[in-house]
Amino acid sequence: MKIGLEVHVALPTKSKLFCGCSTASEEPNSSICPICLGVPGSKPMLNKAALEYSLDVANALGCVSKPRTSFVRKVYFYPDLPKSYQITQLQDAIGVEGYVALEKKKVRIRRIQLEEDPAKIIREDNYTLVDFNRSGLPLLEIVTEPDITSEDELREFLNELRSILYYLGVDIEKELKVDLNISVADARVEIKNVTGIRNLVDAARYEIKRQEELVSKKQKIVAETRSYNEKSLKTDASREKESDEEYGFIYEPDLTFYSIKEKKREEPIIASRIAGEISKKYGCSKKTLLELVQFDSKALELLEHAQGKWPIQSIINVIEVLKRYESIKISNEKFTELLEIAKGGHQITDQIIKNVTSGAHVKVTVSDVSAEEVDEEIKKMISANPKIMIEHEKNPKALNFIVGAVAKKLNASPRLVSERLGLVLKKGFKN
Amino acid sequence: MRSASEPKKQRKEKVVYPKLLRELTKLNEELHFFTVINDNISEGAPFSVKDNLCVKGFESRAGSKILKGYLPQFNATPVERMIAKGFGFLGKTTMDEFGFGSFGVNTDIVARNPFDEKCVAGGSSSGAAVATAVMKNHIAIAESTGGSISNPASFCGVVGFTPTYGLISRYGLIDYANSLDKIGIMARESNQIRETFDIIKGKDGYDSTCVDKKLTALKKKKIVVIDQLTNGVSEEIKSTFQVLLARLENQGYAIEHVSFDFIDKAIPAYYIISMAEASTNLAKYDGYKYGMQYGDFTKKYNEFFTNARENFGTEAKRRIVLGTFVRGASVKDKYYTKALKVRTALTNKLSSLMKDAFILSPTMPITAPKIEEARKLSPLQTYAMDSLTIPPNLSGFPHVSFPYAYIKGMPVGAQLITSHFNDYALLDFVSEWEKSFEYQFKHNL
Amino acid sequence: MQDSDFERLLSVCRLRLGDGEKAQIKKDIDSIISYFSTIESVDTSKLEPSYHPIEIEERLREDRVEPFENPDALLKGTKTYRFYVVGPEI
Numbered sequence: 005m006k007i008g009l010e011v012h013v014a015l016p017t018k019s020k021l022f023c024g025c026s027t028a029s030e031e032p033n034s035s036i037c038p039i040c041l042g043v044p045g046s047k048p049m050l051n052k053a054a055l056e057y058s059l060d061v062a063n064a065l066g067c068v069s070k071p072r073t074s075f076v077r078k079v080y081f082y083p084d085l086p087k088s089y090q091i092t093q094l095q096d097a098i099g100v101e102g103y104v105a106l107e108k109k110k111v112r113i114r115r116i117q118l119e120e121d122p123a124k125i126i127r128e129d130n131y132t133l134v135d136f137n138r139s140g141l142p143l144l145e146i147v148t149e150p151d152i153t154s155e156d157e158l159r160e161f162l163n164e165l166r167s168i169l170y171y172l173g174v175d176i177e178k179e180l181k182v183d184l185n186i187s188v189a190d191a192r193v194e195i196k197n198v199t200g201i202r203n204l205v206d207a208a209r210y211e212i213k214r215q216e217e218l219v220s221k222k223q224k225i226v227a228e229t230r231s232y233n234e235k236s237l238k239t240d241a242s243r244e245k246e247s248d249e250e251y252g253f254i255y256e257p258d259l260t261f262y263s264i265k266e267k268k269r270e271e272p273i274i275a276s277r278i279a280g281e282i283s284k285k286y287g288c289s290k291k292t293l294l295e296l297v298q299f300d301s302k303a304l305e306l307l308e309h310a311q312g313k314w315p316i317q318s319i320i321n322v323i324e325v326l327k328r329y330e331s332i333k334i335s336n337e338k339f340t341e342l343l344e345i346a347k348g349g350h351q352i353t354d355q356i357i358k359n360v361t362s363g364a365h366v367k368v369t370v371s372d373v374s375a376e377e378v379d380e381e382i383k384k385m386i387s388a389n390p391k392i393m394i395e396h397e398k399n400p401k402a403l404n405f406i407v408g409a410v411a412k413k414l415n416a417s418p419r420l421v422s423e424r425l426g427l428v429l430k431k432g433f434k435n
Numbered sequence: 436m437r438s439a440s441e442p443k444k445q446r447k448e449k450v451v452y453p454k455l456l457r458e459l460t461k462l463n464e465e466l467h468f469f470t471v472i473n474d475n476i477s478e479g480a481p482f483s484v485k486d487n488l489c490v491k492g493f494e495s496r497a498g499s500k501i502l503k504g505y506l507p508q509f510n511a512t513p514v515e516r517m518i519a520k521g522f523g524f525l526g527k528t529t530m531d532e533f534g535f536g537s538f539g540v541n542t543d544i545v546a547r548n549p550f551d552e553k554c555v556a557g558g559s560s561s562g563a564a565v566a567t568a569v570m571k572n573h574i575a576i577a578e579s580t581g582g583s584i585s586n587p588a589s590f591c592g593v594v595g596f597t598p599t600y601g602l603i604s605r606y607g608l609i610d611y612a613n614s615l616d617k618i619g620i621m622a623r624e625s626n627q628i629r630e631t632f633d634i635i636k637g638k639d640g641y642d643s644t645c646v647d648k649k650l651t652a653l654k655k656k657k658i659v660v661i662d663q664l665t666n667g668v669s670e671e672i673k674s675t676f677q678v679l680l681a682r683l684e685n686q687g688y689a690i691e692h693v694s695f696d697f698i699d700k701a702i703p704a705y706y707i708i709s710m711a712e713a714s715t716n717l718a719k720y721d722g723y724k725y726g727m728q729y730g731d732f733t734k735k736y737n738e739f740f741t742n743a744r745e746n747f748g749t750e751a752k753r754r755i756v757l758g759t760f761v762r763g764a765s766v767k768d769k770y771y772t773k774a775l776k777v778r779t780a781l782t783n784k785l786s787s788l789m790k791d792a793f794i795l796s797p798t799m800p801i802t803a804p805k806i807e808e809a810r811k812l813s814p815l816q817t818y819a820m821d822s823l824t825i826p827p828n829l830s831g832f833p834h835v836s837f838p839y840a841y842i843k844g845m846p847v848g849a850q851l852i853t854s855h856f857n858d859y860a861l862l863d864f865v866s867e868w869e870k871s872f873e874y875q876f877k878h879n880l
Numbered sequence: 881m882q883d884s885d886f887e888r889l890l891s892v893c894r895l896r897l898g899d900g901e902k903a904q905i906k907k908d909i910d911s912i913i914s915y916f917s918t919i920e921s922v923d924t925s926k927l928e929p930s931y932h933p934i935e936i937e938e939r940l941r942e943d944r945v946e947p948f949e950n951p952d953a954l955l956k957g958t959k960t961y962r963f964y965v966v967g968p969e970i
Contacts (some may be wrong), residue, residue, distance in 0.1 A: 017943050024946030032963040033955060037948035038509055042719055044502065045489045045607040047642050053943035077715050080895050081740050083967035088718035126964070133964035251894045252553050252762040254711055254771065257613035260936040351609060392653055506955045600933045614932050644936050703916045714893065723967050726957025731967055739968035740894040752895055753905050757912060759893045770916055775929030777922045782933060814908050815915060831933025841969070855934055 007158060007208060008150035011165065012143050015057045015120070016174060020089065020141035021120045022048030026353040027070040030359045032135040040140030042086030049256045054142040058098045059264060060172050061144060065113050069264045075117075075256040086139055092119035094253055094259045098144075104168070105277070106160050112149040119143050129316045144174075152184060155365025158208055160366040162201045164276055171273040176324070184208060188215035189228035195239050198232045207232040211239050275304060282307065289394045290412030296323050302332045309336045314343045334361055349419030378424045381410045383433060447687030450523075454476055458880045459525075459570070462805075466547045468556065468565035470494070472526040479523030479597060482631075483566045486527040488618070489607040492515055497609040498532040498542035498559070500634035502745040505727060511607020512642065513576055513618055513635040520634050522574070528562025532748045533717065535559070537820045538809040539587065541750045543665045545806065548590060548627075549877050554803040560621070560651055564591035567621045569878035572853025574631050575621040580611045580704055582798075582824020584619040585836035589798035592838045592874060594865055595621045596628050599855045600831030604639035610716040612709035614643070615828060621675050623816040623874060625865040632858070651839060652859035657792035663698050668800040675840035675847055678796050684695035686867075693788060700820060701781055705829045707761050707774035712801050714758025717751065720744065753814065756849045782830040789832070790853045793864070795852040796823050798836040823850060833858040837865050838874050886887055 017027055022039055029035035038046040055073075062069055074096040077089040083173065094117075101378070102113035121141040126133040154157050182204055184195040193215065198207050211230070218225050230239040231390060275292075275297050283290035297304040303323050310319045322342050325331045334342075341360050346352055383404050395402040407425060411418040456474060463469050470486050471493055484490055487497035489507035496502035510518065515879045518524060521839045531541040539546045539561030546561035548554040563575035564587030577584050579597045588595025597619040603615055618635070620628045638647040658680075665676065680690050722730035722743020727741035747755070763771035788794060800820065809817075827834040832852050840847040853860050881889075884904055890897065897905060948954070959966040 007908060019941075019943055019945050024941070024944060026945045026946075026947065031962075033965065034951060034963075035947070036951045038507075038954065041954055043507070043725060043954065044495075044497070044505065044609040044719070045507065045509075047606050049641060049643055049939070049941040052940035055940065066967050079715050079718055081718065081721065081737065083723075083736055083970065086719065086724065087717050089722060125967070125970070128970050129969070132736070132967040133961060134967045135964055154922050169696070192732060250759075250763055252759055252892075253767075254762050255931045257644070257712055257931060258931070259940050262938045262940070306633070434582070444888070461951065504957065506957070508950060516926045576946055601936060640941070643939055644932065646934070646936060697922050700919050700922050703919050704922075707911075707919070720891070722899050724958060724965070728957070728959060732966075732968060734968065736968040736970055737894065744894055745896055747895075749901055749905070752897065753908060755893050755895060756889055757909060760889055760909075760913070769920075772929055773919055773924065775931060776918075776924035777919050778930040779927045779931065780922055780924055782930060783927075815911060829933070847882065 005153050005212065006150035006185075007147075007152035008185040009148045009152070009161075010185070011146040011148075012183075013061075013146065013169060013174060013180040015054050015142040015144055017051055017053045017142055019051060020140040021051050021054050022140055023120070025140065027141055029137040030072060032137060034137065036136045036139070037270045038187060040086070040139060041136055042139075045364060048091060048256075050259060050262065051142060054118065055262060057142075057172070057174055058116065058144055058209065060272075061146070061169065061174065062099030062116050063269040063404035064168050064172055064274075065099070065104060065116065065146070066363050067102035067113060067116055069099045070096055072096060072261040074097055074261045075118075075259050076253045077256050078251045078253055080246075080251060082122070083124045083134055084139075086136065087124060087142055090120060091259070092145075093117035100263075104148075104161060104163060104164050105274070109151065109157075111151045111157075111161050114147045114149050116147075117145050118315075119145060125294065128357060143387060148363075150187065154210075155205055155209055159201065159205055162204060163298060166201075167274065167275045170299050171275065171301060184211070186211050186215065186227075188212060189219055189225055191225040193225065193227065193347065194229045195232050196229055203234060206237055207239060214239065250283055273304070278304065278308070282311055282316070286311065288316045292320060296320065296327070300327070300332060300415070303327065304338065306332075306339050310339060310343060316348055322346055322352060326357065329354050329357055331357050331361065348417040349422070375420075375424060378410065378416055378421055379428055381414055382406065382421070382425050382428050385410055386428075386433065436840070440865065450481060452523075455481070455880060462569060462880065463877065466549060466556075466565055466569070467544050468529055468546045468562035468569075470496070470544055470562070471524045472726070473524050476523045476525055479521045480572060480574070481525040481570070482517050482522045482576060483525045483528045483563060484511075485560050485563050485575070485577045486530050486787050487578060487609040487611070488509045488514055488576060489609065490524060490527065493527060495609065496637065497534070498530040499542075499747065499751065500543065501727070501729070501744070501868075502727060505725050507607070509607065512604035512639045514607065516635045517576070517631070522699055525566075525573075528560070528566055528577075529576065530561055530563075530583075531559035532751050533609070533713065534578065534583055534616075535713075535748075535750045535754055537582070537586055537817055538806075540803070540809050541748055541808060545729050547806075548803045548845075550592065551803070553805050555806050555809050557590035557799075557803060559583040560587050560595075563621050564588050564593055564595065564611065567591070567593040567623060568876060569703065570880045571623075573622070574627055576618065576631075576635070577615060577621050578608060578618050579824075579828060580615045580617075580709060582821050582830045584621065585798045585824045585834060585848070585850050586821070588621055588836040590803035590846065591839075592841075592846025592848070592876070593621050593623060594625065594838070595619065595836045595848075596632070596861065596865075597828070597834050598632065598858050599833045600646075601644050602639075602648070602650075602858070604642040604645040606634045606639055606641040610712075612712035613716070614712060615705070615709050615816065615831075617828075617831070625869060628865075629859075631860050632862070635722075642728065645855045648856050650859050652863055653857050654860055654863060655789070655791055655793045655853070656687070657691055657789050658683060658795045659792040660690060660692050660795060661695045661698060662692055663695055664796045664826075667822055668797050669802075671842050672797050672800065672802070672847055675842065676849065678793075679839050679849055691702055695784060695788070698781070698826060699822070701779055701826045701829050702818060704774040704777040704781070705821075705825045706757075706818060707770050708778065709830075710754045710758035711771050712758070714755045714762070717747070717755055718781070719749075750814070766828075766862075778829055781826060785826060785830055785832065785852075787852060793860075794852040795829075796850055798823060798850040802845035802847060813833075827852045831855065833861055835861040835865055837867075837868055839872065841875060881906070881913070
């Protein structure tokens with residue numbers, strides 16, 4: 005079984021790929037100009053940031069690039085294509101022969117190319133409605149080899165790719181739009197325009213089953229284009245464009261060659277790789293770490309800063325709590341404070357987080373308090389609260405009150421107090 | 436006709452617009468060289484614009500029915516720059532549909548030659564040449580892909596200047612072939628051309644292929660004549676051309692005849708590249724955008740498009756079909772890619788010939804033919820008319836056509852070519868030429 | 881060129897020809913294509929294709945929003961429905 009993907013990623017530029025129109029727009033046909041409308045006489049001008057983002061992605065996916073990249077015209081007729089050709093790439097694409105590393109294998113990237121988005125269309129009964137706001141948005145198309153062989157690998161790949169893109173500042177909010185190519189036997193079936201990981205996994209699952217059934221009935225699988233129906237959760241034969249379209253590619257003569265500079269690209273951040281390294285070093289679960297940092301750069305920063313200086317489980321716990329209270333954006337110093345508090349046995353609560361971040365928390369210096377002083381105070385507290393001792397026989401947690409009160413009074417670590425209390429009771433102090 | 440002793444002060448005369456507009460409109464009814472005249476023009480020296488350059492608010496249909504009613508919402512960069520400098524926009528001039536033609540007959544409004552109204556004005560910048568030939572103080576912004584400035588300039592007896600490819604922004608030019616289209620200028624005098632050139636050239640933030648380059652004015656002492664080119668022209672033109680060469684020799688130029696055996700391959704290479712690019716440029720005309728409502732909404736999209744695209748002329752359809760063919764995946768290497776390499780070969784050889792020489796030839800193999808005769812020619816016969824203008828156009832070399840003789844009252848032009856970016860040298864040459872040669876005109880509006 | 885190939889070519893470029901036009905163009909096309917084939921004889925073995933006749937330096941546009949002054953005017957004369965452009969049925 006072979007699954008290959010063509011992933012379309014919208015680049016987070018402010019303006020479109022070939023013109024100054026905003027990439028954000030509300031009302032239909034409000035962010036348009038002669039260029040993205042393809043008006044006679046208009047000409048494209050390549051967006052520098054779009055080129056930079058593409059090169060970052062190619063670098064992060066380990067791709068090889070030629071010294072220069074260039075564009076072509078892909079000609080076909082459809083209401084969503086204003087010039088009746090799309091400016092895209094062919095032989096001089098941004099990058100080729102890269103890979104995404106999964107746990108147990110590498111999924112090879114065949115090519116990455118930069119191209120303009122067609123317009124958005126809404127089909128109606130007797131006509132089509134066209135919104136050119138989308139026309140000209142910068143898209144990166146990432147094509148894989150058919151190296152994925154299961155639903156799990158599909159999910160893992162999608163998350164891994166999204167994580168890499170996230171760390172490049174690319175496309176985390178918008179959904180990935182993907183064309184799936186699935187062959188259970190020989191024929192390759194393409195499922196076009198599936199959006200979002202959930203739908204992708206569902207579509208793949210349905211299509212694999214459909215093909216496997218055909219095989220078991222000794223029926224032929226037709227190589228065709230299908231579409232995924234989100235409501236029925238099935239793939240249907242597509243009533244899309246004719247196959248075998250003659251695109252007649254030519255070099256785009258309104259653009260030129262763009263150098264892929266020798267400038268050293270930064271080492272890409274591959275969260276799964278870092279999680280793997282740390283988990284191996286400190287003997288904890290990679291999966292747990294990855295869950296924390298796969299789409300959270302702040303969490304990764306805290307993890308990398310604190311690893312080795314604090315017990316790994318402590319770090320994991322505090323990060324989990326911070327995420328739960330949506331407070332992950334704190335400085336390394338304040339994170340350290342929280343780790344110290346946790347070390348002292350305190351529960352990190354919402355309030356503690358607030359105190360630490362606002363600076364209201366006073367640092368605990370436990371060494372100032374001697375064991376004798378704690379014992380003294382414990383005995384006083386027990387004498388003052390006879391009922392607690394009775395309750396304690398039924399409910400051990402009743403003593404937490406004593407621990408809390410003593411710790412507060414003396415500014416002592418609750419762990420120390422709890423220890424001393426245990427010893428005091430053992431020695432037979434009752435009242 | 437102007438006598439030799441009259442000082443050249445025409446440009447300083449202030450244009451009286453109501454009179455000019457009246458006379459122009461009347462003459463236009465005979466010679467059909469403007470598609471639309473700007474009646475609101477009231478000041479500034481007048482300039483006309485070939486109909487494939489967008490002028491905001493004026494119909495720009497590049498000689499085609501399929502763009503009828505198209506009103507651009509922006510000015511082409513050269514137009515914008517002229518207006519900003521205070522020149523007055525006079526109107527749009529007629530042309531072959533999208534530039535597809537050598538005579539001006541491939542369109543609904545066919546311009547007439549001012550020297551003989553039964554004859555063609557040339558193409559594809561037909562109207563621009565006529566306008567320049569009939570008005571005293573006029574600058575025509577025109578465009579050349581394979582010779583569309585030189586050709587009509589020669590047939591109508593005016594100066595036609597085509598700069599190095601990429602010097603003038605193509606933003607707002609309704610494309611024929613993007614790696615070949617060049618905007619240029621027609622006028623009666625070289626100083627008009629020079630002034631206009633300096634205004635409209637230069638870097639533009641909207642055209643990626645517009646280059647900013649320091650230009651030179653290197654006068655070459657030698658003139659190269661390529662025998663294969665001149666051998667194909669009519670006997671009459673050949674003899675007038677000999678006279679021209681003798682004259683230039685007297686002025687101090689060394690004349691050298693060279694053989695360039697594969698220069699005739701410039702024509703097929705040019706047509707392959709230009710048709711391939713044109714077929715993609717014309718794909719956008721499908722009947723429901725840009726204010727062109729040709730579509731029949733009862734039909735589904737493919738039939739809808741096909742119906743709308745019936746509004747192309749025959750030559751346009753021919754070129755779309757051929758252009759689509761030569762870039763088809765199975766034959767692309769044989770035609771499109773090979774033609775691009777032939778372009779390299781031609782450019783290299785021409786460059787080496789022009790290291791210390793200009794290249795000179797007659798501009799056209801004949802004087803302007805009768806309109807009916809032009810219509811009878813087959814496509815290949817028509818394409819062959821471009822044999823002299825295609826080589827510099829294919830390679831993007833700057834070239835200028837200037838009148839040098841009259842045969843039975845019909846103008847004959849010669850074309851001077853130089854290396855990339857040596858554009859000013861051509862204008863210097865014409866400037867010298869016009870000091871001692873009288874251009875003749877039938878009208879002087 | 882075979883008739884079927886010619887028909888396919890016409891449909892690829894979404895063109896329809898009248899009978900007279902079709903006969904004419906089909907005849908021309910064959911001779912023009914053989915004419916095109918004569919470029920074969922030029923020795924280009926050591927040459928790269930010239931996509932442009934001169935070297936064009938690359939120029940990039942800064943990623944800045946510069947809205948067109950009058951987007952509505954671009955759609956004047958086009959059939960629209962509630963801000964959408966109306967196109968043919970798919």
